Amino acid sequence: LVPEEQMPTTLLVSRASGETLTQQFDEIFREYAPLMYRTAFIVTGSRQDAEDVLQTIFLRLLEREARLEFRTSAKSYLYRASVNLALDIVRCRKRRTFTHEVELLRIPVPGAEPDIDEEIRRCLQDAIAQLNPRAVEVLILHYEYGYSDAEIAKMLRKSRGTIAVTLYRARARLKKLMSRALSSGEKR
Amino acid sequence: MRPDLQNIDEVVKRYWPPASNEEMKSDVDRVRRQLESGTARSINPVLAQPFRWRIAMVAAASILLLSVVGIFVWPHSESFAVVESEEGSLFRVVDGQPAPIQAREQLQSGEMVRTNSAAGAQLLLADGSRVEMRSTSELVLEHADDGVRIRLNTGGVIVNATKQHNRHLYVQTKDVVVSVVGTVFLVNTETEGSRVAVIEGEVRVRQGETEQRLLPGDQVTTNPSTLSLAVKEEIAWSRSAKEHLELLQQSAVTGDQNKFEALVVRPESGNGGLRGAPVRCNGIDGVFPLPPRGVAAGTIGDVSAVPRGRCVGRYVTLITLITTAYGVPERNVSGGPDWMRSSLETFQIHAKAEASSTVTKDQLREMLKKLLIDQFKLKIRRDTKEAPGHALVVSQNGPQLRPASGDADLYLEQNGRRNQFNMLRGGQITIKGQATLQVFADYLSVAPLLALNHVVDKTGLPGMYEFSLTLNMVPPELPGRGGVRGEGTALSSPRIDWDPSIAKAMEDQLGLSLVSQRVPEAVLVIEHAEKPSEN
Numbered sequence: 001l002v003p004e005e006q007m008p009t010t011l012l013v014s015r016a017s018g019e020t021l022t023q024q025f026d027e028i029f030r031e032y033a034p035l036m037y038r039t040a041f042i043v044t045g046s047r048q049d050a051e052d053v054l055q056t057i058f059l060r061l062l063e064r065e066a067r068l069e070f071r072t073s074a075k076s077y078l079y080r081a082s083v084n085l086a087l088d089i090v091r092c093r094k095r096r097t098f099t100h101e102v103e104l105l106r107i108p109v110p111g112a113e114p115d116i117d118e119e120i121r122r123c124l125q126d127a128i129a130q131l132n133p134r135a136v137e138v139l140i141l142h143y144e145y146g147y148s149d150a151e152i153a154k155m156l157r158k159s160r161g162t163i164a165v166t167l168y169r170a171r172a173r174l175k176k177l178m179s180r181a182l183s184s185g186e187k188r
Numbered sequence: 189m190r191p192d193l194q195n196i197d198e199v200v201k202r203y204w205p206p207a208s209n210e211e212m213k214s215d216v217d218r219v220r221r222q223l224e225s226g227t228a229r230s231i232n233p234v235l236a237q238p239f240r241w242r243i244a245m246v247a248a249a250s251i252l253l254l255s256v257v258g259i260f261v262w263p264h265s266e267s268f269a270v271v272e273s274e275e276g277s278l279f280r281v282v283d284g285q286p287a288p289i290q291a292r293e294q295l296q297s298g299e300m301v302r303t304n305s306a307a308g309a310q311l312l313l314a315d316g317s318r319v320e321m322r323s324t325s326e327l328v329l330e331h332a333d334d335g336v337r338i339r340l341n342t343g344g345v346i347v348n349a350t351k352q353h354n355r356h357l358y359v360q361t362k363d364v365v366v367s368v369v370g371t372v373f374l375v376n377t378e379t380e381g382s383r384v385a386v387i388e389g390e391v392r393v394r395q396g397e398t399e400q401r402l403l404p405g406d407q408v409t410t411n412p413s414t415l416s417l418a419v420k421e422e423i424a425w426s427r428s429a430k431e432h433l434e435l436l437q438q439s440a441v442t443g444d445q446n447k448f449e450a451l452v453v454r455p456e457s458g459n460g461g462l463r464g465a466p467v468r469c470n471g472i473d474g475v476f477p478l479p480p481r482g483v484a485a486g487t488i489g490d491v492s493a494v495p496r497g498r499c500v501g502r503y504v505t506l507i508t509l510i511t512t513a514y515g516v517p518e519r520n521v522s523g524g525p526d527w528m529r530s531s532l533e534t535f536q537i538h539a540k541a542e543a544s545s546t547v548t549k550d551q552l553r554e555m556l557k558k559l560l561i562d563q564f565k566l567k568i569r570r571d572t573k574e575a576p577g578h579a580l581v582v583s584q585n586g587p588q589l590r591p592a593s594g595d596a597d598l599y600l601e602q603n604g605r606r607n608q609f610n611m612l613r614g615g616q617i618t619i620k621g622q623a624t625l626q627v628f629a630d631y632l633s634v635a636p637l638l639a640l641n642h643v644v645d646k647t648g649l650p651g652m653y654e655f656s657l658t659l660n661m662v663p664p665e666l667p668g669r670g671g672v673r674g675e676g677t678a679l680s681s682p683r684i685d686w687d688p689s690i691a692k693a694m695e696d697q698l699g700l701s702l703v704s705q706r707v708p709e710a711v712l713v714i715e716h717a718e719k720p721s722e723n
Contacts, residue, residue: 029223033216042205047215054219062223080294120191121203143204157292175196
């Protein structure tokens with residue numbers, strides 16, 4: 001991640017003549033696309049979805065052909081957009097799964113050895129997707145990027161106490177959701 | 189084997205979704221190529237679902253439901269606005285519960301925000317428009333079909349809308365919809381009704397089936413019984429009140445609503461190199477500039493000789509005309525040709541307003557500015573300079589101020605009478621009312637009698653406070669006393685003394701100090717002026 005002080009305060013994305021991408025776009029993509037992809041992947045657990053998130057956000061910026069003169073940093077904006085869109089995708093997918101009568105996905109294939117680690121990982125991912133976007137933001141910055149509470153607070157412009165409480169509550173919620181999911185899995 | 193969820197931190201760390209750097213790099217590169225080649229596709233998580241008819245029904249039902257409650261929460265994946273400034277007074281309302289929002293936080297479409305009674309806040313929309321919220325206001329920012337909508341539930345906003353191109357910015361209250369394409373305007377909504385006032389540009393106001401167009405200075409109210417204030421009073425709470433007022437004045441100057449119908453502006457010499465009396469204007473609400481302090485109206489300055497609805501002056505220099513029109517002291521005007529200040533280059537002014545029986549002082553002032561632009565080809569620029577003045581700071585023992593709410597209003601009171609005082613007798617005079625510290629400082633700068641020059645708020649205290657500052661005025665020594673009056677003595681403003689001093693009284697009663705120092709002061713810079721042709 002790029003240090004906060006090096007972040008541009010203005011995010012300028014526009015399509016130059018001849019349909020080529022502008023230099024600013026280039027810089028923004030190079031600088032933030034990995035962060036956005038990784039964030040989306042953590043939330044969705046899918047490379048395809050992470051790609052979709054990346055494409056969609058940059059396309060929206062291009063289509064808008066506008067200046068986003070937010071005082072906040074481009075990083076915060078793009079990071080938050082990635083979390084939100086990734087959560088949208090996961091929630092839609094969940095809805096789609098249930099609509100399609102498919103609890104099948106959860107039914108172990110007869111004779112196959114269940115992959116416990118994979119099951120727990122999926123359980124965690126499902127639980128993350130049920131948290132509110134702000135909690136997910138904090139969680140990813142903590143577990144994926146290893147930021148301290150103080151660093152996250154600075155980045156998200158919240159107090160350190162707020163971050164600590166968000167993290168505490170997010171963990172408690174994860175515990176509850178995972179416990180419930182794993183119990184229902186054992187019953188099956 | 190089931191993990192030990194008691195140690196959830198370890199479980200999360202262990203099972204955290206792995207992201208391979210190589211895979212990531214190749215995926216990101218692929219997205220980049222697709223964006224460059226124009227083959228990238230955008231997804232919409234809502235429409236991506238199968239059974240679209242079902243989704244459409246759910247969406248329609250949601251929109252119906254949400255439009256009933258006035259909140260539109262989807263999509264939330266794009267930032268809609270950002271909090272530009274707040275003073276600990278802005279809250280996000282979630283499930284009816286307020287949660288504090290800090291500066292630079294982003295707002296999503298459909299979020300409800302509220303300011304408390306302490307102060308307002310400023311929001312920056314994605315299109316660059318700014319929304320300044322008054323204290324005790326509540327609104328929802330949301331997408332409209334062709335732009336952005338601000339649902340103002342209560343309180344007031346001043347919107348500085350950028351050019352909207354083919355889009356619109358709407359402000360909707362319970363009884364009006366205001367639509368704009370790029371302008372500055374104010375909307376207030378209260379239980380009794382709503383008020384809309386325009387500062388710059390043009391807005392359209394729709395109330396039921398009727399729609400009307402408003403221009404700068406115009407305002408409408410949906411309830412005739414609600415108090416209609418002048419636009420400049422309506423915007424007094426704004427942190428940018430001065431700028432808005434300037435815009436309003438400029439718009440009024442460029443407009444043709446008020447003008448002089450009969451006009452004489454011609455060079456007039458032969459006064460022996462002496463400047464004449466300043467030009468004076470007489471509106472239905474009084475005369476400006478006022479006669480010198482300490483002298484009863486009607487005894488000097490030929491005030492009575494200025495008929496209603498006119499501006500009249502003999503042997504007037506251009507600098508005098510400028511200071512009169514713009515209401516600034518001469519020391520705050522810089523630049524311009526030498527003749528502008530020369531007492532050998534003076535002019536006769538006699539101008540009569542078209543609506544002479546109804547014209548106000550403010551309108552005459554604007555007409556005088558237009559006269560300067562038309563006749564003297566005056567071009568001015570506003571700037572700031574460091575000048576002797578006072579900084580208003582919190583004294584060592586801390587402020588003794590009581591928070592207040594509502595609109596700013598300050599006045600002088602003597603013997604229970606508002607803005608009426610007998611300065612010849614002296615006695616107690618009280619500055620009363622409520623205001624922010626900035627407005628209070630501005631008031632001290634211009635309030636009659638006080639003569640504090642320029643006062644700048646450096647207390648750092650946000651919010652509105654109640655003021656009651658009692659000053660004891662020592663009767664002035666007038667040059668006319670002792671039989672000198674009327675014997676041709678030079679008329680100068682008498683010096684007013686306060687016992688204790690204003691600074692001491694302020695410290696004792698408000699816990700605020702006045703510190704003499706150089707402070708930034710607004711100045712007018714004359715960039716161009718030429719002598720008028722005789723008419």
